[in-house]
Amino acid sequence: MKxxxxxxxxxxxxxxxxxxxxxxxxxxxxxxxxAITLICIWFAFMLLGESEYQTIKIFLESFLGKFILIGITxxxxxxxxxxxxxxxxxxxxGFELQTTKITGLLVIFGSIFLTIVVYIFGRGVx
Amino acid sequence: xxxxSLPKNSEIKKGKYFKDKTGSKNLRxxxxxxxxxxxxxxxxxxxxxxDMDNCPSKVLDILNKIKNEIDSTITYRRSCxxxxxGSCAMNMGGKNGLACTTPHAEIDGDIDxxxxxxxxxxxxxxxxxxxxxxxxxxxxxxxxxxxxxxxxEIYQSKEDRAKLDGAYECIMCACCSTSCPSYWWNGxxxxxxxxxxxxxxxIIDSRDEERKARLKKVADELKLYRCHTILNxxxxxxxxxxxxxxxxxxKKMLATxxx
Numbered sequence: 364m365k366x367x368x369x370x371x372x373x374x375x376x377x378x379x380x381x382x383x384x385x386x387x388x389x390x391x392x393x394x395x396x397x398a399i400t401l402i403c404i405w406f407a408f409m410l411l412g413e414s415e416y417q418t419i420k421i422f423l424e425s426f427l428g429k430f431i432l433i434g435i436t437x438x439x440x441x442x443x444x445x446x447x448x449x450x451x452x453x454x455x456x457g458f459e460l461q462t463t464k465i466t467g468l469l470v471i472f473g474s475i476f477l478t479i480v481v482y483i484f485g486r487g488v489x
Numbered sequence: 490x491x492x493x494s495l496p497k498n499s500e501i502k503k504g505k506y507f508k509d510k511t512g513s514k515n516l517r518x519x520x521x522x523x524x525x526x527x528x529x530x531x532x533x534x535x536x537x538x539x540d541m542d543n544c545p546s547k548v549l550d551i552l553n554k555i556k557n558e559i560d561s562t563i564t565y566r567r568s569c570x571x572x573x574x575g576s577c578a579m580n581m582g583g584k585n586g587l588a589c590t591t592p593h594a595e596i597d598g599d600i601d602x603x604x605x606x607x608x609x610x611x612x613x614x615x616x617x618x619x620x621x622x623x624x625x626x627x628x629x630x631x632x633x634x635x636x637x638x639x640x641x642e643i644y645q646s647k648e649d650r651a652k653l654d655g656a657y658e659c660i661m662c663a664c665c666s667t668s669c670p671s672y673w674w675n676g677x678x679x680x681x682x683x684x685x686x687x688x689x690x691x692i693i694d695s696r697d698e699e700r701k702a703r704l705k706k707v708a709d710e711l712k713l714y715r716c717h718t719i720l721n722x723x724x725x726x727x728x729x730x731x732x733x734x735x736x737x738x739x740k741k742m743l744a745t746x747x748x
Contacts, residue, residue: 368499368524368532370580370616372606372673377583381720382670452718455741458734463720 380467388445391438398435433478440477444470491674504533507559513540518599519551521563524610532610535560536599548581549588551600552614564613572727575662578605579614585664585725605667607676618663624680625661628688628706633699649695656690656735658728659683665722665732671715679715680707682722682732689735692742704748707739714740 408419422428448466451457457466483489495501504523509516516538524532537555544554549567556563567577570589577588580603582596593600608616637643666672666681680688685707692703707713713736722732 366498367526367609367611367617369496370522370604370606370608370610371495371499371501373493373670374495375580375583375601375603376606376668376721379721379724381718381724385717385719449718452737453740455734455737458720458723458731458737460723463723 379464380471381463384445384448384467384470387441388449391442391445394435394438395442398438401431401435433482436481437474437478440481441470441474444473444477498531500531502531502533504535507535507537509538509540511540511543513542515541517541517593519555520599520601521552521555521614522603522610523563523613525562526612535563541593544593546592546594547589548591548593548596548600548602549577551593552588552602564615566615573660575660578662578664578667578727579603580606580667585668587662587664587727590727605663607673608667616667620676621663621666621681621683624684625687628680628684628691628703630687630691632691632694633697635698643696645695652693652695653690655730656686656693659686659690659730660728661687662727664725664727668721668725669716670719670721671717675711675715678711680712682716682736685713685716685739686730686732686735689739692739701746701748704739704743704746708743708748713743716740 405419405423408415423432448457448470451466457463501522519537519539520534521537522532523535537559539551539554539559544550549570552563552565552567556565565577565579565588567589568574569576572587572590575587578585579588580601581588581591582601585605588602602614604610604614604616605618608618611617634643661683663683665686666676666683669682671679672681688703688707691697692700697703716733716736718733718737720733723730723734726732
């Protein structure tokens with residue numbers, strides 16, 4: 364048999380809300396893996412005493428540190444909401460096309476909303 | 490391992506450009522994936538300018554028009570032209586569907602037509618579905634009932650019959666399976682939405698006596714649980730069926746039943 368080519372797949376396939384949420388679920392899962400490591404390091408510095416803790420505090424208060432912290436908050440929020448969506452699906456509900464779109468959008472916007480809420484409460488704005 | 494890029498022999502080049510000869514003002518560009526097994530060249534995209542004033546509403550009509558009037562060498566499968574046979578399944582505008590039921594008005598911009606994704610191409614728009622048919626065979630898609638004689642009628646209540654709705658209508662066009670990223674990367678082991686929907690159809694048939702054996706057969710990390718509810722399948726199905734839900738139901742049965 365001739366060396367048959369493989370037809371294009373991910374290069375041409377159109378994205379939609381459910382596939383975007385699904386891939387983001389995986390990506391945020393990986394981010395969270397590293398995020399937990401960072402949180403452990405943060406705790407370790409806390410145990411080492413005040414002067415060591417200052418080092419990580421300065422880092423976390425820098426622009427990059429803030430970006431990472433807000434990013435982690437979003438990634439945890441997203442993972443949590445998406446996981447709830449998966450749990451509902453595992454029970455056999457929410458498979459109608461319209462419903463999957465709505466729950467997908469809820470996950471996307473809900474994660475942004477939760478990030479803002481955490482930020483507002485954490486900063487003591489309210 | 491997940492391979493995101495295409496292998497060397499599958500890289501797509503720009504092909505020929507067929508300029509409009511009718512002088513029509515209502516033109517659309519149609520990009521079609523071409524590969525000819527009789528040459529040593531790789532796949533290419535040919536572009537056709539099609540006169541839309543004299544073209545019926547579906548993507549299959551465009552293909553027929555090109556084949557009849559512009560370039561008779563393009564190759565594609567089609568038969569019934571009414572969404573019943575499932576022959577003309579292909580990827581149009583980035584989404585799988587039947588060319589005969591997909592209106593070209595629904596596709597924005599240039600119309601891109603590719604074979605079903607992640608298949609070995611036989612020629613132009615025809616992908617090799619042998620692997621999928623073998624998997625279909627493996628679930629033994631026929632009624633298994635040993636306690637009744639072949640000549641006896643097996644009764645089924647209206648409620649039990651209703652359970653088959655949404656499963657028996659499948660025409661095995663492979664739009665769903667070839668839209669599934671899990672099937673792209675694990676298609677040799679993962680059964681894919683089309684075959685799992687059929688497995689479900691026989692598992693829930695009240696007349697079938699091999700329910701447990703059927704469940705046991707699909708209860709496999711790779712055969713079934715590679716479904717991660719990406720839902721490309723349900724989005725792609727031209728018959729409006731829901732393979733993702735059927736797979737979820739099988740998972741649920743396995744979680745609750747003592748198999």
